[in-house]
Amino acid sequence: MTVRNSPVAEVARRIWRSASIPLGSVLLALLIGAILLLISGASPLEAYRALFRGSFGDARAIGRTLEKATPLVFSGLAVAFAFKAGLFNIGAQGQLIFGAVTAAAIGFMIEGLPPLVHAPLALLGGALAGALFGAIPGMLKTYTGAHEVITTIMLNYVAINFTDYLANGPLKDPTPGNIVARTPAIEASARIPALGSIPIGFIIALAVAAATWWLLWHTTIGYEIRTVGLNPAAARYAGMRVSLTIILTMALSGLMAGMGGAVETLGIVGRFQPGFNVGLGFDGITIALLGKTHPLGVIPAALLVGAMRAGSSQMQFDANVATEIIDVILAIILFFVAAETIMRWILRTRAVSEEKVTLSTGWGQQ
């Protein structure tokens, strides 16, 4: 009896209750995936073994998984953070791209800086660009009531087309013989390297996630943000500045997304080229939901998706599995994690008491 009620057992119980759903979802999805693989004529054993090899098989594979997970952590953080204030930031893609192109510009336009100055400068530049771009829908919502779902989607188009124009025009790589729309390569001093096979960008992502967690639950501002998210009217009644909070949240959300784009540019791509950041911002929505919109939950979610993507090429090569199957398995995982009720019914688990998260407030509400 004593063991059952000990604090360790209590912690274990709490972890079990939160983690059992995602775990069960993953297992169930892999099971269904195995059936699909069988139907398509491939061997599930070969396929999953190849998937594991490609994502965790050796140091290089782990490096690739972390590389893929890094931008996902940032965009997941951006969206999750916005959710905490009751805002749906679909504009992470646009903010990310602005961050990416700004970092690339600082990276290639400035020469002769020592690496310890150049890389952080480019990183901050990208973060700032994302923050400014993210503040726009925040201000529009505050001063005109325009719903951020609409404005962020529209601004995505603005960002994509504007950066495409930059890459094909003013910032185009003038190397003789180059006809591709892209910026010149960034200076070596602006690159963010890896420690062995661990990309430093991933470490930065972890730090930002921790900082976000601390901000939300251990500062006054964080408290205001969460209150506005739960009940803006109550927040206003309590004297909190709701408008400022909304703008600040969107700006910070944009900052995280922009930083993700910057890290991707400085660490992986080495320049800005349209087509190289596709979908990362929208993945953030998936990651945020998978991670229950918690800044720390975003990390395992990003690792999961990153691992699947890193391993998918190996799956194709070793086991001749079509990429579509991998996409389906991933989608099934997301489906089961998001459809918590089904999983809870299957596992007869009681829900952990957690804050309800508002995914989207109504129109015209302030």
Next chain:
Amino acid sequence: MRKLFTLVTFALLFALLLAACGGQEEEPGATTNGEEPIVGETAEAEPEVDEEPTEEPMEEEPAAGDCASDDVFCVGLVTDVGQIDDRSFNQSAWEGVQQTQEELDAQIDFVETANATDYAANIDLFAGSGYDVIVTVGFALGEATIQAAAQYPEIDFIGVDQFVGPEGPEGWEGDWPPANLSGLIFPEDQSGFLAGALAGMMTESNTIAAVLGTDLVPPVVAFKEGYEGGARYVNEDIEIISTYHPGGLDQAFTDPGWGADTARQALDQGADVVFGAGGNTGNGALGEVANHEGAYCIGVDTDQWETVPAAQPCLITSAMKLITPGVFDLVSASRDGNFPAGNYVGEVGLAPFHDFEDDVPQEVKDRLEEIRVGLESGEVETGYNPGG
């Protein structure tokens, strides 16, 4: 306890399912060892990619292990972001590789790229397995291909649509261009020029149109500039309505709805020949024109008569770039030991007129032939001057 029990059941079921299955796969060109049920996961040792013990009871991988040996000729292909059966680029290149399997007895395999950041890793899959020739499809893989060529000097790399510039990238060591890198490029502007000339001669309303992917893709720009040049060459005051897709790279080639709408707008403005040059977006335009009487449509890249049957009612020709023979020729050259480093210019041309053979007057055909000869000799210039 109940939840634990359920979860454990799942896990066991899962392991059982995995363990019980194997030996199902049929690979064309690879032999299967017959199926033997595997008992538990411990029955086989972990196979290395580089060796394949012949007693292996698992399903046969496409003999990837043999590629390291000298007498097996292996050709791999890495697609651009997209599918292998996209009825366009990736597919044309793959068909060239498939031809090498038939005629050169090569062992072939491909990997579809899901994300641009995977290019290098996907190339490594083949390079690390001892492949002899690796084909990378699309200009976006240019950088990754160059790096791989430096890393693996014994492997020949064919970059489809990858222009090898006069200088190597910064920090390049060694010869430029490297002996194992060949850029298969095409004078798309010439292909477009011929298409434009045909359009210019066949139009009755003196208005023609082009529905294009995005100007971020150099070959598309080349096709468009050539098309306009060719039309103006035969018909100085022709009116041309050219429209690029307004979206980004991830949308521009997969938006048939926009293609159809844009084609309809052009038709409404009086165009009676529409050039669809933008993957699936262009295909949408072709389909829309097919529903209108009295207008022609022109396809792109390959002879779309077969690949887009919905367009047959209007498809007078296609502005082709012959990727398939180009890839085949280069792989053969590698096999024969005279791999041409640097840029290798492939052939372009107009597809046959099919059902419209009789609609095209003989003088038009003669003029086209004249222009074609002129383009080849350099007498006729398309006016397209990219980069540099």
